[in-house]
Amino acid sequence: MVDDVRDITETAENKASVDAIDRARLARERREAEQRKRLDELRAHAAAAQAQREKRDEERRRRQAEQRARDDDRRQQVNHQVEERKRAIWEASISRREALLQRERERTERLER
Structure with missing residues (x-):
């Protein structure tokens, strides 16, 4: 009888021990699954953030190029306007010189007569 009680007690203790081990294993597996899920979410968030940074950088480079x-x-x-002004000034200068030379020739001709 004592042996029967002892066997029942040991069986109950073994079952409790197995149940405790199973619960601990399940809890550990749940924690690991949650950690994997969080890690996957962090990776997804990091990838999305990286994609956003790349998009923003590409947009910035495009705006800079524009x-x-x-x-x-x-x-x-x-530069074209400057060249046009230089050309106009040069042409005006040439015209003034030609006009001065023409007046000088006319004056010289008048004096020679």
Whole structure:
């Protein structure tokens, strides 16, 4: 009888021990699954953030390229305008010199007569 009680007690203790081990294993597996899920979420968030940064950087580079193109166009226009002004000044200078030479010739001709 004592042996039977002892066997029942040992069986109950073994079953409790097995149940405790099973519960601990299940709890550990749940924690690991949650950690994997959190890690996957963090990776997904990091990937999304990286994609957003790349998109923002690409947009910034595109805007900079457009601004450079506008600046180059503006610079070319200004250079063209400067060249036109220089040419106009040079032509006016030539015209003045020719007019002065013409007046000088006319004066010389008048004096020679």
